[in-house]
Amino acid sequence: MSEVKDTPIESSPLPAPKPKRPLPLSRQMVNEQTAKCYAEAWAAKENGEPVGWSTAIFPQEVCEAFGVPVLYPENNAAAISAKHLGDPFIEHAEGAMGFPINICSYARLNMGMADVLDNPDYKADPAMPRPDFLLLANNSCTQLMKWYECLSEALNIPIFFVDCLFNYYEEEPAFYKVKYVRSQIENYIENMEKFLKRKLDWDKYLEVQKRSQINCQLFNEIVDLNRRTPAPMSGFDLFNYMSCLVLCRGKESTTEIFKQLKAEVEENIKNNTSTFPGEEKYRVHWEGIACWPNLGFNLKKLKEYNVNAVMNGYVTAWDVRYAPGDLDGMAKAYQTSSTNSLSTPTIMNKRVDSIKNFGCDGMLCHVNRSCKLMTFHIFVGREIVESNAHIPVANFDGDQSDTRIFSEAQFETRLQGLVEIMKEQKEGAV
Amino acid sequence: MLTMGIDIGSAACKSLILKDGKHILSKEVFPLGTGTSGPNKVFEQALANACLEHKDLDHIMVTGYGRFTFDAADSQRSEITCHAAGMHFTMPKVRTLIDIGGQDIKILRLNERGKVESFVMNDKCAAGTGRFLEVMARVMNVRIEDLGALSMQSTEEVSISNTCTVFAESEVISKLSTGVKLPDLVAGILASVAKRVASLAFRNGVEAEVGMSGGVALNEGIINALSKELKTQILVPELCQYLGALGAAIYAGKEAL
Numbered sequence: 001m002s003e004v005k006d007t008p009i010e011s012s013p014l015p016a017p018k019p020k021r022p023l024p025l026s027r028q029m030v031n032e033q034t035a036k037c038y039a040e041a042w043a044a045k046e047n048g049e050p051v052g053w054s055t056a057i058f059p060q061e062v063c064e065a066f067g068v069p070v071l072y073p074e075n076n077a078a079a080i081s082a083k084h085l086g087d088p089f090i091e092h093a094e095g096a097m098g099f100p101i102n103i104c105s106y107a108r109l110n111m112g113m114a115d116v117l118d119n120p121d122y123k124a125d126p127a128m129p130r131p132d133f134l135l136l137a138n139n140s141c142t143q144l145m146k147w148y149e150c151l152s153e154a155l156n157i158p159i160f161f162v163d164c165l166f167n168y169y170e171e172e173p174a175f176y177k178v179k180y181v182r183s184q185i186e187n188y189i190e191n192m193e194k195f196l197k198r199k200l201d202w203d204k205y206l207e208v209q210k211r212s213q214i215n216c217q218l219f220n221e222i223v224d225l226n227r228r229t230p231a232p233m234s235g236f237d238l239f240n241y242m243s244c245l246v247l248c249r250g251k252e253s254t255t256e257i258f259k260q261l262k263a264e265v266e267e268n269i270k271n272n273t274s275t276f277p278g279e280e281k282y283r284v285h286w287e288g289i290a291c292w293p294n295l296g297f298n299l300k301k302l303k304e305y306n307v308n309a310v311m312n313g314y315v316t317a318w319d320v321r322y323a324p325g326d327l328d329g330m331a332k333a334y335q336t337s338s339t340n341s342l343s344t345p346t347i348m349n350k351r352v353d354s355i356k357n358f359g360c361d362g363m364l365c366h367v368n369r370s371c372k373l374m375t376f377h378i379f380v381g382r383e384i385v386e387s388n389a390h391i392p393v394a395n396f397d398g399d400q401s402d403t404r405i406f407s408e409a410q411f412e413t414r415l416q417g418l419v420e421i422m423k424e425q426k427e428g429a430v
Numbered sequence: 431m432l433t434m435g436i437d438i439g440s441a442a443c444k445s446l447i448l449k450d451g452k453h454i455l456s457k458e459v460f461p462l463g464t465g466t467s468g469p470n471k472v473f474e475q476a477l478a479n480a481c482l483e484h485k486d487l488d489h490i491m492v493t494g495y496g497r498f499t500f501d502a503a504d505s506q507r508s509e510i511t512c513h514a515a516g517m518h519f520t521m522p523k524v525r526t527l528i529d530i531g532g533q534d535i536k537i538l539r540l541n542e543r544g545k546v547e548s549f550v551m552n553d554k555c556a557a558g559t560g561r562f563l564e565v566m567a568r569v570m571n572v573r574i575e576d577l578g579a580l581s582m583q584s585t586e587e588v589s590i591s592n593t594c595t596v597f598a599e600s601e602v603i604s605k606l607s608t609g610v611k612l613p614d615l616v617a618g619i620l621a622s623v624a625k626r627v628a629s630l631a632f633r634n635g636v637e638a639e640v641g642m643s644g645g646v647a648l649n650e651g652i653i654n655a656l657s658k659e660l661k662t663q664i665l666v667p668e669l670c671q672y673l674g675a676l677g678a679a680i681y682a683g684k685e686a687l
Contacts, residue, residue: 367553379633386548397554407554409495413534414551417510421546424511 026261041069045129054135064250065205077106081292081401105370105401107147139164140338181331208250209324218258232268234276235309245318281306288366291398311358348381352388394418435678438496441532443468445476448679456480464496489686491678516673518544524641532560550634557593558626581651584617624655643673
């Protein structure tokens with residue numbers, strides 16, 4: 001019997017990792033701004049100053065004018081989910097805390113996090129400090145109210161609530177609805193003055209309003225540049241830059257970022273280049289919140305099939321436009337900017353206009369288990385889109401934070417089917 | 431020109447060889463899906479049936495859930511447009527196509543040229559799929575292919591209230607323990623599938639004529655239950671199980687040109 005000798009296996013050297021493309025300056029500025037916001041909130045906390053947590057589309061102008069740091073749990077949950085760090089918080093919310101799987105995953109993630117804020121092992125990226133007050137507007141979702149009530153009770157802190165009304169049948173809210181929301185904002189300012197034990201600087205407040213309008217206008221101009229064919233931006237970039245409007249809508253640093261971004265996009269147009277990493281053969285309108293944990297996979301597949309999701313309805317939710325100093329205008333804007341505050345025909349016809357403006361060949365809808373309200377628009381809305389915009393629509397299952405819902409195979413089949421239909425329609429084979 | 435279409439599903443594999451995009455030379459089905467020996471078996475058997483060799487084929491296109499894993503294929507395409515092409519080849523007047531596969535339900539609206547105008551598919555849930563029927567058949571200890579005939583013997587349909595596969599399984603076990611007649615229970619199960627599929631079909635709009643593809647279309651009990659729900663006759667081509675493979679073979683012909 002021959003002796004079997006161990007022969008060392010010479011391993012071939014691993015291929016060098018593909019160098020990452022450096023982030024454009026505008027993206028670096030976004031990251032710096034976000035880091036600064038969180039650092040300021042932590043610094044305030046350490047100095048014994050109040051820190052707030054706020055729903056995503058809240059009249060931020062007031063706290064900005066007060067100079068009080070505010071962070072946004074929805075924005076935070078999205079960032080954590082995109083880094084695949086959300087599962088432990090969601091598991092804690094569902095397990096130890098007993099919240100049902102059917103509620104919003106942002107809520108589960110955030111409430112799971114809030115429950116461990118004082119835990120010495122508390123770690124998140126980005127990590128929010130314990131809040132001293134909550135800012136709540138129900139213009140984008142009614143579940144927010146229960147979520148924030150739970151936070152308020154668990155953390156024993158007050159909620160400042162701006163009650164916005166749903167616009168059932170009208171595109172423009174009736175005057176009495178505007179009056180009601182205005183009174184809510186006035187009431188909020190009064191209560192915030194009592195809470196902080198100081199008066200609002202109305203001049204500064206006006207300046208923040210002006211700054212917010214400049215930022216919203218700039219973002220709109222940038223988004224509009226993507227109407228060009230081929231688009232100068234991957235539509236998914238909008239998800240990244242949108243965070244500036246959520247987190248820092250009233251800050252000058254956002255103006256600087258948007259100016260830089262606009263210059264970069266215009267440079268792309270001049271050079272006929274794009275941040276979309278593939279060839280743009282098809283342009284689709286994305287509906288719904290991003291599937292944050294699967295953003296990379298989604299983009300990879302969109303690239304493979306040469307599909308640029310050039311525009312999405314979600315990013316317009318922070319287009320809170322009003323004339324500075326006009327409180328009625330501000331009240332109206334906060335009541336109507338979110339997709340979820342308008343009726344299905346109103347919002348879907350806005351999508352139809354957008355589809356036409358951006359020259360989209362199809363629509364890709366994220367049936368988001370967490371956001372029932374936004375998702376239910378899709379089921380009826382697809383008929384409106386198909387008949388008024390005459391483009392094919394495909395749905396796929398997913399979730400903004402819960403990693404158990406999305407199916408890679410399902411997404412690819414739906415996307416491929418949509419592409420095949422768009423191809424046949426473009427080639428006139430239909 | 432000889433082309434082959436292979437449909438690698440989650441529950442079964444189908445293959446079909448087409449001559450000049452018109453004449454079916456051979457077809458094969460095997461009740462094992464992706465990740466098994468099924469794809470190779472239907473590939474080789476379809477060739478053997480037609481006394482052909484791999485080299486005789488001008489183009490092989492693969493479709494279905496396992497379409498990315500079959501190395502011998504020249505190209506792949508989604509099952510959505512393949513089923514549409516297959517149905518149009520066999521029944522050109524069909525405007526609404528219902529396909530119940532192992533894990534997918536597809537409702538396609540077709541135009542007069544057989545092109546897909548719109549489609550909806552089930553959400554991430556096995557209710558109403560072929561897998562649902564498999565599970566129910568196993569619980570009742572009957573063969574899946576006997577479900578249709580059994581349901582026809584029903585005199586009083588037993589209602590199944592749960593659409594979730596897991597809960598429906600428990601409900602069927604519970605009904606069995608109360609001594610309900612098997613045909614009545616089977617009829618109830620098929621009706622629950624039909625209701626689920628019909629609700630999806632209505633979401634996409636139902637336009638006559640309505641045709642059905644997939645292995646589940648061989649189940650006459652489902653066809654009857656679905657006809658009742660949709661209030662229209664459902665046409666089932668003889669090749670219902672092969673429509674995905676047929677469509678792939680048709681598209682293979684276009685790619686080979």
